[in-house]
Amino acid sequence: MKIAALLLDWYDKNARDLPWRRDKDPYKIWVSEIMLQQTRVEAVKDYYERWIARFPTPGELARASEQEVLTYWQGLGYYSRARNLLAGVREVCADYGGSMPEEKEQVRALPGVGDYTAGAILSIAYNRRVPAVDGNVLRIFSRLFCLEEDILKAPAKRAVYRLVQEQIDRDRPGDFNQALMDLGAMICVPQRPRCPECPVRELCLAYERGVQEVLPVRSPKKAPAKVRLAAALLEQDGRYLICQRPAAGLLAGMWEFPSVELKDALPEADQLRNWLQSVFLLEVRVMEAEKQLIHTFSHRQWHMTFYRCRLLSAAPELPDKARWFSLNDGDRLPWAGPHHNVAVALRGNKE
Ligand code: SF4
Known part of the structure; x- marks a missing residue:
């Protein structure tokens, strides 16, 4: 069986129930993905619910003042994310009539939207076959394919992107990306991955070679x-x-x-x-x-x-x-x- 089939079968039984998964509104996916950068899921849930209650549509957010928007972001940190989200939503309202564009280049050009966020929005909201590669996916794929290059460097990131592109499911690319998010959060975690419970264990080279604990290779971060x-x-x-x-x-x-x-x-x-x-x-x-x-x-x-x-x-x-x-x-x-x-x-x- 292929990675996608195993992963989706597992996802269908184990997907996390998250507030932003209740519909496929690209704006809501965008908000949740920006909030989730550098922040734990549990910490984001309340912020997300409050945000959507106050700014339920791109139009509502676009009309808000920056100071009010920052107040709703208060405590999440990395405030440039909120500013970029506001600027991006204003752009969507001005240039696309308030609907998220569907082309990757257009989404990618919005302020604060990187490859990962564009991939998440396009795959989940529009079912487009676009990878969403973040730290979780880098870790999972470096283990699955036993990649020994530094995962924070560009060549390894490009290699993982290509591998995900090959593996991403044709019919359910959004679910495939979300399944990887859940696998990274629950099973293929950074320390002591739970390999015995892993749906893709039989295809994992790191597991086969017993090196899952030492991958991914990562250059040490500089102290702040x-x-x-x-x-x-x-x-x-x-x-x-x-x-x-x-x-x-x-x-x-x-x-x-x-x-x-x-x-x-x-x-x-x-x-x-x-x-x-x-x-x-x-x-x-x-x-x-x-x-x-x-x-x-x-x-x-x-x-x-x-x-x-x-x-x-x-x-x-x-x-x-x-x-x-x-x-x-x-x-x-x-x-x-x-x-x-x-x-x-x-x-x-x-x-
Ligand atoms: S078998 Fe282990 S190391 Fe491999 S993908 Fe699954 S959890 Fe990660």
Whole structure:
């Protein structure tokens, strides 16, 4: 029997019941696939349901403001995904009358849509024979065919893409791709694959040779760069000073407590005080450290200390992109990841 037949037979009995599988709406598949990048299925389910309740169609999403969209994405991280989704949906509304195009080049040209997402949308929504190769599929195929090249490098990725193209089912390409997603999530998992339960075990070269635990070959990732930050918790009349991050770059456009990257040998409190003075013209005393957090992104790791600060003189007019903000209104703004946790904790302390 071929890989596709075994896989689909298993899928018919074991497919996961996921909210985005209840219909074949390409917009919903698009939303779920973007949310699932870098995020676990269990964590995505609630976000997905809330999102679809608020933005049930491309038109509803296209009309929403970026700030509202980011608020609905709050907590999922990698916010450029939400911005790209919004830009892509606006393009679909402007150029395709609100219906997802059916040609791979057109789908692939939408902001934030890579080969994998295009393959998932086209195969599931339109039954097109297009592979959807992500980390799961790379892992499964490198084991099935005992590929010993570095799976993160382009030649191995191209080899896997070609193999999937050969194996993908003619009649049910969407189910074939989804079966691979489920196999990667439940059976052919990264550590200790459950080979005895695997539907394609009899065709798996890695299993036959007993090397399934050492595949795929992967070059070690670089550790994220450590960045030290001091952040100010400055309160006036029950409101905190917050500011908006620049429109481009990490956590672009999100809101946070003012924070400075620590660079020189001065004590942290002095650096924070000097920075608040130079940027906001604020005279403050930096008091005790309230909270310390470590937050890891793909390429950097923030080591943050949040300091209570006290105003020493009347605050001047704030620059653009800064404001005094009541934490009771906290969920109306898209917060930059770790700052949201601190805002929630501060609000909790007051209740
Ligand atoms: S037999 Fe094992 S290694 Fe091979 S595909 Fe199945 S789970 Fe993965």
